[in-house]
Amino acid sequence: MSSNPLAPSWLRAPVDANALPPAVWSQNASRDDSGELVIAGVAASAIVSEFGTPVYVVDEADARSRAARIRSSFDREFARVGGAAKVYYAGKAFLSVEIARWVTEEGLNIDVASGGELAVALAAGVEPSRLGLHGNNKSRAEIDRAVSVGIGAIVIDSVLEIERVADAAARHGRVQPVRLRINSGVHASTHEYLATAREDQKFGIPLADAAAVVAQIRSHPELSFLGLHSHIGSQIFESDGFAEAAHRLFTLHSQLLEGGDVPELNLGGGFGIAYTSVDEPLDVEEIARRFADIVAEGAREFGVPIPLVAIEPGRSVIGPSTTTLYEVGTIKDVEVTLSGDTEQAEPSSAVRKYVSVDGGMSDNIRPALYGADYSARIVNRASAAEPVLVRVAGKHCESGDILVHAEYLPGDVSPGDLLAIPATGAYGWAMASNYNYLGRPPVVAVLDGRARLIVRGETEADLLSRDVALRPGEEL
Structure with a gap:
């Protein structure tokens, strides 16, 4: 077969144009x-x-097995280093009532990013304590509903949200668990529109301002501070970015322990998948091993207990x-x-x-x-x-x-x-x-x-x- 000069350099002409590369297609x-x-x-x-x-x-079997495999891999690897992990399915990737039931039946929690996604998860019968709410501009109505149903965690994305979540918690007589999203400044090796931890973007609190913002959160008895949250991007094929983000977060995490408990550390998601035959994403077992080692090393370096680590895969489950x-x-x-x-x-x-x-x-x-x-x-x-x-x-x-x-x-x-x-x-x-x-x-x-x-x-x-x-x- 003669080559076509219009073909991109990465695209390999197939020996058999009927073949289904197993890394790209579903298992069945x-x-x-x-x-x-x-x-x-x-x-x-x-x-x-x-x-x-x-x-x-x-x-369905493929989606379920990927969810179960991620959960079991992170459970096993974090147990190896003396820690524990919590896996949230990032509902923004694809959420329906049926999908919500599948992932929760396989042991995952669900991360939602809007009132509509929250409504879908609740309609699926998911226990609210297994849900987390994200978003850089959550409406007062979205916050109020999340607090009222007993959502497991709300990710604070701006200083304004502290008062809004505290007010909703006070109205409903609840103590609302929250995380604080940090803009770590780590640049994931991905498309610019998919990288979400750059300094000049809409998500999170700058690392330098985080300690003061946590102090504000802790000043509200209606709020319970769970820990820090980071998300460095999507469709990521390597672990270096996660390692650097974790190191920066551990620096802050260890400082925050002086003022109270910091039981969790959320490192986000963004694990890549194969869309073409030349893509080579890491196996989930390898991702879990590297994450566990990164966190264990960070805890040792700063002399702190290993926190419960939360992750938020979406694409790698359903894609x-x-x-x-x-x-x-x-x-x-x-x-x-x-x-x-x-x-x-x-x-x-x-x-x-x-x-x-x-x-x-x-x-x-x-x-x-x-x-x-x-x-x-x-x-x-x-x-x-x-x-x-x-x-x-x-x-x-x-x-x-x-x-x-x-x-x-x-x-x-x-x-x-x-x-x-x-x-x-x-x-x-x-x-x-x-x-x-x-x-x-x-x-x-x-x-x-x-x-x-x-x-x-x-x-x-x-x-x-x-x-x-x-x-x-x-x-x-």
Whole structure:
């Protein structure tokens, strides 16, 4: 196969464009004898026949096992160093009533970042003490509801929130546990929009101001100070940033012990996953081992007890478990002029094949927003055709409506084929929109050969239901 100069340097041409790299796909995804994708015993065509496209398909056993594996790994490694860990699922990645039940049944708590996410967790029957509330601009109503139901922890993100949380706790006759989010200044090696511990950003309290803010928290009898919180970013593949953030937090943590208890240390989440075959994230067992060693070393260095360590994974639980299915619509070969040697009489060119599908940035905004890379496969059949470089585009009226910037698919990809993009569980459905008045797709869980709807897709009637200019009896 000849190489295409439009391919990015990291993208490797596959030996087999039908293969499903196991690091990218959910654990129970495979091809059957006919070459069709089967997830947890359910064929892609059967899912599409019942639920249409686009559709998010969640491998339930995969999601559950990832949650359980993270919890058991951190339990084991922190017990090894004489400590303990508490794992929160970061609901912002993807939260529904069913997902909330899965992760809590596997032993995780849940971190919510809005009143709506709190409502979903409560609707799922999650014990409020197993919830934590985040957010840089929590409304008074959100704080009041969280306190009133007995939420386990509220993360204080600004000085203003101290009084607001204390007032709500006083009204409800409660002592509210709180953490203080610290802007550690550690820069995670990730996309700028995903790095959340830089000095010039909206989250947290500067490290230098933290001791005074903790003193304010402790001055309120309605508040119980749990400890410090840090989150250095998302889609992180190494542990150096966590180690540096922990060191800085331990410096403050040890100082704060002089004024009272500091039972916990929350190091956030952001563990990366594989979106393409070249991504090499750390195994969760290795992450847990490194975290335990980092915390144990920090405690030894500062001569303090090992605190209870909280973490907040989201993407690493739900991301790899989910695959989005689309139907191929139009296909277009576009000749692209290459910037070459100026001495050449004629500039050279190459062909990029655009494969357009029936979804797009309304069901996965990350490629357009972050430049995120994904993989893709044709999944209704296998093909022996030579792989060609493609760009998978959506159907929206935006030139940036791209789902997969660069991938190799069989050259005989055709209208009507089913195309699957794996690892779409995190921030796909959660960030979905109705741009161009497309309804958000359904979410289907598959387990042991059965598919069931867990979030209904939106219809045109749903889209019109909030339009007050539509008179009763009128239809689209």
